[in-house]
Amino acid sequence: MIRRVLTVWGVIRKQHLYELAPAQRQTKMGRLIFQSPGDVPKENRGQRLRVALEMLGPIFIKFGQLLSTRRDLLPDDIADELAQLQDNVPPFASEDAISCIEAAFGGSISDHFASFDQTPLAAASVAQVHAATLPTGEAVVVKVLRPEIESIIQKDLKLIRTLAWTVERLFKEGQRLKPQEVAADYQRTLLNELDLRREAGNASQLRRNFSDSGLVYVPEIHWALNAEKVMVSERIYGIPVTDVEALNQQGVDMKILAERGVEIFFTQVFRDSFFHADMHPGNIFVDATDPLNPSYLAIDCAIVGQLDEHDLYYLARNLLAIFQQDYRLVAKLHVECGWVPAETSIAEFESAMRTLCEPIFERPLADISFGHMLISLFRTAGQFEMPIQPQLVLLQKTLLNIEGLGRQLYPDLNLWDTAKPFLERWLADRYAPQSVLRRLQKEAPFWLETLPRLPDLIIKNLQEAPPQPPKSRAFSIKALALTVLGLGLVTTGSGALDQPIIFITGAGLLVLASFSHKHR
Numbered sequence: 001m002i003r004r005v006l007t008v009w010g011v012i013r014k015q016h017l018y019e020l021a022p023a024q025r026q027t028k029m030g031r032l033i034f035q036s037p038g039d040v041p042k043e044n045r046g047q048r049l050r051v052a053l054e055m056l057g058p059i060f061i062k063f064g065q066l067l068s069t070r071r072d073l074l075p076d077d078i079a080d081e082l083a084q085l086q087d088n089v090p091p092f093a094s095e096d097a098i099s100c101i102e103a104a105f106g107g108s109i110s111d112h113f114a115s116f117d118q119t120p121l122a123a124a125s126v127a128q129v130h131a132a133t134l135p136t137g138e139a140v141v142v143k144v145l146r147p148e149i150e151s152i153i154q155k156d157l158k159l160i161r162t163l164a165w166t167v168e169r170l171f172k173e174g175q176r177l178k179p180q181e182v183a184a185d186y187q188r189t190l191l192n193e194l195d196l197r198r199e200a201g202n203a204s205q206l207r208r209n210f211s212d213s214g215l216v217y218v219p220e221i222h223w224a225l226n227a228e229k230v231m232v233s234e235r236i237y238g239i240p241v242t243d244v245e246a247l248n249q250q251g252v253d254m255k256i257l258a259e260r261g262v263e264i265f266f267t268q269v270f271r272d273s274f275f276h277a278d279m280h281p282g283n284i285f286v287d288a289t290d291p292l293n294p295s296y297l298a299i300d301c302a303i304v305g306q307l308d309e310h311d312l313y314y315l316a317r318n319l320l321a322i323f324q325q326d327y328r329l330v331a332k333l334h335v336e337c338g339w340v341p342a343e344t345s346i347a348e349f350e351s352a353m354r355t356l357c358e359p360i361f362e363r364p365l366a367d368i369s370f371g372h373m374l375i376s377l378f379r380t381a382g383q384f385e386m387p388i389q390p391q392l393v394l395l396q397k398t399l400l401n402i403e404g405l406g407r408q409l410y411p412d413l414n415l416w417d418t419a420k421p422f423l424e425r426w427l428a429d430r431y432a433p434q435s436v437l438r439r440l441q442k443e444a445p446f447w448l449e450t451l452p453r454l455p456d457l458i459i460k461n462l463q464e465a466p467p468q469p470p471k472s473r474a475f476s477i478k479a480l481a482l483t484v485l486g487l488g489l490v491t492t493g494s495g496a497l498d499q500p501i502i503f504i505t506g507a508g509l510l511v512l513a514s515f516s517h518k519h520r
Contacts, residue, residue, distance in 0.1 A: 004155050009034070011055050015041065015048040046081030053082075054089060058149065059156040059190070061085050061125035065280045068404075083242065083281070091123035097130060097144040104227035112225060116142070124282065126193055126302070131235065139235040140222060143196060150194055157187050189277075189394070193302040196231035202301040203233065209272045215264050216296040217287065238285030238297040244408060251291040258410035262418045264296065265402050269305075269395065270426045273312055277394040278303040279401045281408075305394035310337070315392075316423055323420040327353040340384045352380050 011017075013036040041048055053064040068074075068082035098109050098118070105112050117131040121141065126149055130142045164179035192198050200221045207218035217236070225232035239246045247254065268275035276283075276298055285297040307315065314337040321329040331349035334340045340349065406413050 004159050008056060008159075011052050015052040017049060017052055044077060044081075046075075046078040049078060050081040050084060053085065057152050057156060058125040058146075059153065059160070061089060065125075065282070068280070085125070089123045089125055091120045091128050092146055094118035094120070094130075096147050097128065097142075100144050100147070101142065101230050104230040105225065113140075113142075122282070124300075127196075132232075134222075140232050141219075141235045143199075143231045143233070145194065145196065145229040150191075153190055153194070157183075157190065160186065185394075189303055195228050196302075197226060197228055199300070199302040200226050200231050200233075202304045205274060206268075206276060206298065206301055206304075209268070209274065214293070214295055215260055215267070216298050218298050218301065233299075236285065236297045236299070238287050240281065241284040241286055241296075241405060242281040242408065247286060247288065247294075247409075250288040252286065252288050252294050253292050254410045255413070256292070257286065257294045258406045258413045259418050260294070261296065261402060261405060261409070262413070263422065265398065266419060266422045266426075269307065270312060270316060270423070273307050275305050275395075275398060276301055276303075277305040277398045279398055279405070281405060284405070303394070305398065307392075307395070311392070314339075315395075316427055320420070320423045320427065322353075322357055323423065325354075325357070327351075327357070344384050349384055352383065356380055 012034050016036060017034070043051065050064065053060040064082045064085045068079055068085060074082070097120075098116070101109055101112075109116050112134075113132040114135050114137070115133040119130075120128045121131050122129050127143050127145045130144070132140050132142050134140055160183050161180070164183035168179050200223070203218055203221055207220065210216050210218065219234040219236050222232040222234070239250065241247075244254075247257070265275065265279075278300060279298075283298065283300040285299070287295045287297055314333055318330055318333050321327075321333065327350045328346065330353050331344075331346045334349065335342060335344055335346065
């Protein structure tokens with residue numbers, strides 16, 4: 001690891017990156033440690049930064065990809081250079097790619113492809129892509145992992161884990177920030193990205209989720225040609241989402257395109273709880289066949305995010321409360337879901353949220369920076385000792401990508417007007433009686449399996465529970481009885497039970513038990 005630290009230090013000095021820091025932040029000690037006495041390279045600062053990230057490898061390249069979408073936070077010359085990291089990373093030798101393919105599938109490459117273009121279509125931080133044709137004549141792309149990529153990433157992950165451990169133990173804010181949990185989450189994400197079978201599975205799921213939608217298209221996976229280090233999928237044709245000039249030449253309705261990007265994001269998060277979490281512009285194309293009704297084409301599904309029911313519910317209600325400017329509800333929800341300590345003053349948190357959010361409403365996206373807003377949220381969180389929620393890190397990263405994309409496509413997009421109706425519909429649909437009934441019906445098989453063991457579980461629970469007043473115990477059993485009775489009615493409507501009388505009888509026995517406890 002010390003060797004890796006020295007490598008990072010050497011690259012910073014070689015590319016004179018310390019000079020990119022604001023002059024007021026530079027110190028004598030910093031210049032002594034990080035500034036090289038040699039001549040400054042002839043490349044401009046953006047080129048030096050891009051080259052440095054490429055030299056340092058995949059994790060640093062991914063960081064550059066995220067930064068490249070934030071033109072509101074970066075000067076144009078730096079943003080333009082970092083944008084090249086999205087799909088223009090230096091490729092590795094085609095001979096290595098062919099060797100990897102032949103090792104994965106066996107035989108020679110001509111056994112599997114009618115043609116194979118040795119010049120890569122694109123190269124990224126972890127893999128590169130070649131065009132090919134199947135024996136059936138179908139055009140496909142072949143994704144191949146970089147040689148020795150896992151050992152390179154493992155070295156950087158070790159460095160990140162050490163830094164996280166140091167921050168958590170030596171800095172005052174360490175425990176609240178949960179750096180080790182965040183680092184562990186990032187490690188899982190990166191290591192999953194090194195198994196292309198996982199990416200194929202993610203792509204199939206996203207394709208299925210939007211199979212009846214005209215919003216986004218995900219290429220089909222060829223499962224017969226799929227391995228840990230090689231993946232073959234349908235080749236798609238579209239305009240890169242960053243090529244605004246080409247989109248305008250085609251007459252694409254940019255407002256609709258930007259709004260659909262937001263709709264896709266919220267649909268993935270709240271409807272499916274399964275979202276593409278690597279939505280930098282290099283992974284997104286536009287189908288402009290119908291310019292007034294454009295749709296997206298999404299590739300590279302290696303990184304996906306998922307949220308559980310608890311987080312989804314509170315996230316939706318918090319966002320909607322912010323959109324409705326109901327800051328007291330925001331404060332209550334943060335306490336209720338455990339995102340801030342239970343003893344947090346509702347009034348103080350409400351006031352802090354109002355101060356933060358009020359200035360951004362009724363303003364177009366061009367005038368709002370979520371990057372700056374997230375920094376403000378971070379500071380506000382620190383005031384109330386709110387711990388970092390590692391499960392939301394990928395969501396925040398994706399939101400940054402979405403904002404950067406929307407800003408490029410249609411700067412006047414009002415994110416609030418686009419997102420608010422979606423959240424309102426989602427909450428209304430999710431907690432409508434019909435939706436609740438459907439979820440109960442879905443769980444009916446579990447309850448059917450559990451029901452025969454229910455009496456033993458109840459008796460065991462009553463024996464192990466601390467003594468309660470008779471009324472309290474009777475109330476608990478009555479509540480359970482009503483639950484079982486309700487389940488019987490649900491399964492009656494769903495057809496899950498031919499004899500729902502079992503549930504009704506069970507409920508009756510529990511009611512009798514409650515009365516027997518009451519009159520002891």
